[in-house]
Amino acid sequence: MGQVTLQPDYTDVASEENHLLDKLRNEFEGRPDDLIPMLQYVQKTLGYLPEGILLEISRLTSLPAARVFGVVTFYAQFRLKPIGKYTVKLCRGTACHVNASAQILEDVCSYLNVEPGETTKDGLFTLEIVACFGSCALAPVVVIDESVYGLMNSSKTRKLLDGLRKEQREETSQHP
Amino acid sequence: MDFASIKAGADRKWAELMNLSEPLIHIGMGTCGRAAGAEDVFAAVKHALKNTNLPARILRVGCIGMCYLEPMIAVRKPGRPFIYYGNLTPDKTEDLLVSYLLNNDPKPQSAICTLGEGSTNGNGSIDGIPRFSDLPMIKPQVRIALRNCGLIDPEDIDHYIARGGYSGLRKALELPPDDIIREIKESGLRGRGGAGFPTGAKWEFARKAAGRVKYIICNADEGDPGAFMDRSLLEGDPHAVLEGMVIGAYAIGAHEGYIYARAEYPLAIQRLRIALEQMRAYGLLGDNILGSAFHFNIHIKEGAGAFVCGEETALMASIEGARGMPRSRPPFPAQVGLRGKPTNINNVETFGNVSAILERGAKWYSSFGTEKSRGTKTFSLAGKVKRTGLIEVPMGIKLREIINDIGGGIPGGRQFKGVQTGGPSGGCIPASLLDLPVDYESLAKAGSIMGSGGMVVMDEGTCMVDMARYFLTFTQSESCGKCIPCRLGTRQMLDVVEDICKGNGKPEDLKLLADVSETVQKASLCGLGQTAPNPVQTTLRYFGDEYESHILEKRCAAGVCKALFHYEIDSGRCTGCMVCARKCPVGAITGEKKQLHIIDQKKCTKCRTCYDACKFGAVGICTEGMKIENGDAHN
Known part of the structure; x- marks a missing residue:
């Protein structure tokens, strides 16, 4: 052993x-x-x-x-490349689609400058799309690591990402 | 331990909870509740209790089904019914608790409903608050599979037992397996995964199959986007499903079972693990279950993100550690299944019904529903409807009742356009069929399917061609690639529909779509391919005019297909408040204060921000030479 x-x-x-x-x-x-x-x-x-x-x-x-x-x-779950510190998962289920999740996806892609499945250059975020989280009553849904956020839109999602970026900056400035 | 003493212990525990001398607070902690902020509300409850120095018991429960009101809590003072409050924030939670617990003011205007009897006034009502069962969302519902969801602690087996759980199993173990199969047959229960095969007959095939080693599998790979019934049931009442599975195993003669659950449902998996441990501790799983000669074990297998694994032969391949690819049937799993042995596969909700049927009898169960579709069906009601949530209705209920009465109709005064049932395998049903009864046959006749129970409501802002594109994108990427009709057919259909959405459609495309659809439907190997054309066929059948306006007039009236519309600001309505210009993420809107604003069409990405932001409804959706719709004026 x-x-x-x-x-x-x-x-x-x-x-x-x-x-x-x-x-x-x-x-x-x-x-x-x-x-x-x-x-x-x-x-x-x-x-x-x-x-x-x-x-x-x-x-x-x-x-x-x-x-x-x-x-x-x-299987969609498996990855062959390392991931960023945070995994941002956008739900593309039907209820989310009817509630304009395609627009959120488009905005997040351009905001982070990555395509689904890719990681940002700074290694902070990996963007993924998921077929459905089953939280349809709160569509559209964004999941960051294990935390589920309901009733999202583009600006709320940006704010979440900005918040995490800020947290990261503060962490690195404290422990250079 | 024998069942009588387990039951007595559970009853005592439940009675103690029912007659608490301190307040009891339920917090909905399913995935939906958490997504809406239940964790913060939970912290607020603890904070409020600490500040006021009040004793109270807190219970984390599953989803009661009113997801649109999450996060929710229910507060019960001794001798009184529960009072439910919803759409809570931490501040609101503390306010309400202090008001009710400390000052005895339940704030009826903030309450949703009361539940339970309470002993002080006997009739279980509190002035000014409707009762749970009288709510328009709840009244048409019959909760059988969801009987305990939101009412018990799903991590406490005693709660389930006290409310009648495992009594059905105890009864079953005293019967010969053939009698159980007869009981299930008489109940009229059909598979709740979507296809609707009679459960009793399926069990009989597996029972009669030769061989000593047999398996039973619970299909918890709820893959349809827009469906969350199985997740809610597993999170809110896992024992209801597990009991049904043990009964099924006994009936067909299996000693090993698997639950194949989606990896996207971590909370459901965690609750299942806890439930299995508790079952073992009580002798409800393992050797000599409840003192009988029957032995049975259950393993959890986590899926890895492949929609096709909801198909039974693909699911078995996945359990065996291979790619989840289906194979042709026959032989059916009842003859040659997992590891080549006879195997029976049922869906989560089916097992949840089995435990209820054994407890209360086939006759009782078959009194609900229609001649051919007995019992109830759970649906996840989502999309453009006021009251989204998890519902359970008797079969035969009309779509109109589900959408208007239970769901409360369409928000924002908009027009109902259609309802999608059955996910990527189902279809879009138009307003003209709103009086369609919800049963297996009627839905199939309309070109859709019952499916596992996703129900997504669409309003005039939904483009039906885009819906077809959406589902084809899904089936095309989830097609496993084994058979050509599905692999290439879904690709071809998607190409054609994408062309139409981009304004490159040709009139002959509609015929081509219909032809390819038929081929894919008839020639595909498994259910994924055979049903993949349903969304295309139903939208062609019921919303053909939308395809035509996309192709002939290059118009998308719903304002969804970006190549076929643009936004313009209405000079009559614009007040020059500058909100749209400030919010535009690409700086496409210009204009001075109190002057008409203009959208630079070259810069505009059609993200809809200005349309949603304008309080005066001045931003309109325009197509070539035509203005279709202005935004809502909302102050």
């Missing part, structure tokens, strides 16, 4: 990832139906799925790397 045997290719993997590999070995049996829970576990910890870990998961589950990659790219 606790012993890490790194493959030669993975020597550059950071220690957080080593710890994670340990967990994957110890807490999952490595059956094929563990694949999605393993990927979810990694993403929850690191925010994305690094290639080295995907290869390790392929080894642990005895599934071909192509199959692992196929599953990763099939």
